Amino acid sequence: MKHAVVLGLLLALAATAAAGSVLPYAHRTEVLPNGLTCILVKLDNPDLVAYITIVRTGSRDEVEPGHTGFAHFFEHMMFRGTPTCSAEEYNRIHTEMGADDNAFTGEDLTCYHLIFSKLYLEQVVATEADRFMHLAYAEPAFQKEALAVLGEYNKDCVSPWFQMEEKFLATAFQAHTYRHTVMGFLKDVEDMPNQYAYSRQFFDRFYRPNNCVVLVVGDIDYDATLALLRKYYADWQPGTYKPTYPAEPPQTAERTCHVDYAGASLPMLWIGYQAPAFDPANKDFAALTLLARLAFGETSSIYRELVLERRTVESIEGNLESHRDPHLFTISGRVKRAEDLPAVQARIEQAIAEAVAQPVDPERLAAMKSNLKYDFLMRLDSTGGTAFRLIRIIQLTGGVEALDTWYATLDGVTAADIQDVARKYLVRERRTVGTLTSAGVEP
């Protein structure tokens, strides 16, 4: 019954969109002759436009030794100017227009975003196209920016979560570049000031139209906006570089790691199982997505028992990481006393055994699917919110069309499918177990 309510709601929200589309707004996609994908979403919200450039390159592409963290570092360099628009001028233009602008880097993308009044649209298209095509910076500026990146590492590295992630990934992955964090290994971050020549090569390889998507969301006119994109990006030449990603071999035995945290922290327990890459049509991926929340989310029996009733655990959650290459199904928690770590791990194993043995209640499954769809819709609350909601599907698939495939796949998952993936993926030999305790406290 609950599921039917959701479908009715979706149809109501989708009034302005193509029939059956999950995204409740009309949109248009055009691929320019040079391979640049342009996705336009028109909203009724007045005045504001979100302009987002997604480079489908992230820490995953750092396949060469000594260059971990470079995609993130390069994100910083993109604000350092061109022959016709210095860094100072670029800053001044954005200051004048009061743009809300920034950038971020992940495993599979580097993303540059601006939100501004539509009156500035042509100026933004012009300056963004200019820096993506003609970025130029001298070695001293490059070296100063490398120090700012080290400063970013220094501010983050005191966190126990950061230290845990760094060690856990390096243990769970032996070959694939997902074994380092987006920030990169410290020794590589410290060596960045010496990598000026490599940085030019990096730009030449990855900042190419056929590796990028421009997403424009907000108060726009389709034809006029497309005309601007065609005009300013026409001369951008496509590239040919394709990294060879080292395949992560199937794991055959359990791995473990431990962090002795120098400060005080509640003990942490992370368990990661080798899982498939994101594929909107892959039922296994959809079933694992549901399983993570059903078995380890706030409405799970383990959450009720450990967090709310026995109160031995501060927090616990399950998550299937969505990436272009196979990543991890993770269960992570903060435990109140180190001596409880083995019992908490045993309870997690019991929850997995239950997921294999018992089909999930149909009403819970329907509530879960409702949750995922409403979660998507609830964040479409503003121009920026809508644009940011689309970034992940674009990063993973290169477009927004896969949204409909993905939600159809989720809808098709049955209780038996969830039992199947629990049995297939959540097995001891595919897992890595990580713990963190304050230094001197035995795990």
Add this chain to the structure above:
Amino acid sequence: MTRILAPSRFAALAALCVLAVTGVAHGAPAEDAPQFVLMPNPESPFVTFRIWIRAGSANDPAGQEGLAQLTGSLIGRGGTRALAYEAILQRLFPMAAGYSVSVDREMTVLEGTVHRDYRDAFYALIRDALTAPAFDPGDFERLRTDQANYLENNLRYSDDEELGKAVLHWAAFQGTSYAHPEAGLVRSVKALTLDDVKAFHATWYRRGNIVVGLAGAFGDDLVERLKADLAALPAGAAPAFTPPAPTKKTRGLRVFIVEKETRATAISFGHPIAVTRADDDFYRLMIPNSWLGEHRTSSSHLYQVMREARGMNYGDYSYIEWFAGSQWNEIPPQNHARHRQMFEVWIRPVMNANRHFALRQAMRELTMLVDNGMMPETLELTRNFLLNFSHHYATTESARLGYAIDDRFYGLPESHLARIQERVKAATLEEVNAALRRDIDPANMDIVFVTNDAAGLKAALVGDAPSPIHYDAPTPESILAEDRIIQAYSLKIAPDAIRVIPVAEVFER
């Protein structure tokens, strides 16, 4: 590049918003009646609640620091007399909605947004959270432990910048109700009882002490139901509360060194200011503050001279009012309004070897700004930035409702967002520079370092000898020449003005 002049359409939109808020706001202040701030939008897919209780951590009784926060947590993350917390989570789950309570020095806000189709089911949950909390002993133990763990572990060890800012506010407001963080003090939190929570709730969660904000497709019938349902709360107004008196700025430079093992040093400094959104000077100060250190914006001056020119750290910012969650929010969040504010500068972690230099540079830049004032051309550029950028502050219904409630807190006759458009636009160079001299005093600052080798830092500060910056990369001569001035910039810090605090003692009692 062609330059396009700033649009005027924004101003019209802002004015429209203001009319929507004030045109339908219900109720005059009355001893026994909740007030309403209503922003109806029948076309909206959402219904947003922001229910403001006029109480916060500044109302914690002495020895019970953390009580307002724990009370709020029990409402936001605890059961009701109708449903255990676990059952509430189950009900919220298909809606993909939730509610939460944020507690600041003077405000507690119960906030949640739901799709309009779930309005009634969600309303029943949020109503019971406010009017019929269970105050279950199990919930109490869980949330009190979480709060103590936050202080003992997270705040002290996992983020040196947040720690530095919390210690700065403690230093600047020592001896007042504003000194301790919302989470309280470790010993006090561990001693709190369920009866303390019930007493706090009975004192402050009263009909006459509540402002109900609603936005979106809530419907008039919901307002009527709320009026009836809030009768379940105790009648009457809450006790009068007086914010701390504005601090006299006559104490020189005081230094607080939180000592712990660090790879880098976090620095914050500032002083209380007697200026809020209710004052003309606030809008005058917005302009030089934005020029000096607009939050997370690369064009501001400190960012340019410390990060961009010298690669010293990840960023450097300044503030004239509290910016909650500054680590992760790029746009200021709402409902953290305070009657006493601080001017503060946030220097993100610098290499330990450069900590003295970094303080000297930031203090020198601030002093030059106050002494020399802004230049006409930078004032115009910054003014245009603020007039446009402030339109990003409230792009959702929830944010607009949050601003309307904050306007009520400050007693503003029109909205803060409209005041920015009017007053930032109207401010003259003379007014701005006079406000800087009147309100910001670089000679009277509290300075917090989170760093290692406190003895070494103390000796360096007292000795006041040159502290050259350490570079790992070639640097232009123009920068090096200025560095020679900065490294000798005298701060004249007296030995007895420096206090070292081991990190394990911070916020202990």
